[in-house]
Amino acid sequence: MTAVSRKLQFAIDTDGDWPPISSEAVWCDQIGNAFRLRNAPFFIKGLAVNDVFEAQPDSVNEHIFEFVVTEPSAHSLIWMLNNTEAEIDPILSKFREVGCSTEALERFALYAIDVPPYVTDSILNDLIDTAEKVGLDLAFPVWRRA
Structure with a gap:
């Protein structure tokens, strides 16, 4: 079909x-x-x-x-809100470099990140830590990690 x-x-x-x-x-x-x-x-x-x-x-x-x-797919979803003056582009670029796709709703400083199953936990944890260290707010509405 x-x-x-x-x-x-x-x-x-x-x-x-x-x-x-x-x-x-x-x-x-x-x-x-x-x-x-x-x-x-x-x-x-x-x-x-x-x-x-x-x-x-x-x-x-x-x-x-x-x-x-x-x-359900094996994909996870991260929502990221930039309530600070943090430079978001380098962080989003790092997510894309490892195979994630990103969507932006810039007027609300909101970003949606698709995390495919092949992105390793260690890489993902490093990216999440980096985002949190610069003050970005993260939510995990769909988390399908083993």
């Missing part, structure tokens, strides 16, 4: 003024009745790159309110 790529819009629960958006669009491949996530999300908890999930877009606005991961 051939996959068809399209953007899916996810409804995002907010708590006060965070996150600063009410929905997020991400690229997915549609595979029959399921979808495979293609890029790292900023606000969708529980989904990482290459996860296969089932969801039914809302009949009114096409937003996804609920989903079920049916085939």
Whole structure:
């Protein structure tokens, strides 16, 4: 079966003024009745790159309110927030050098990092330590490390 790529819009629960958006669009491949996530999300908890999930877009606005991961990938997801004056580009470059992909939502100083399974724990721990030492806030909404 051939996959068809399209953007899916996810409804995002907010708590006060965070996150600063009410929905997020991400690229997915549609595979029959399921979808495979293609890029790292900023606000969708529980989904990482290459996860296969089932969801039914809302009949009114096409937003996804609920989903079920049916085939989790081995990818992990890191969210990084730059609440400081730290220079972020060198850190993001180091993540990309080891095979991670990064997404930027610069107006909110927010970054999503896809961590493929082949990135070793020692390299990943060094990168996380470097980010934390310069004052970056990190969250790990999907952590699938052995």
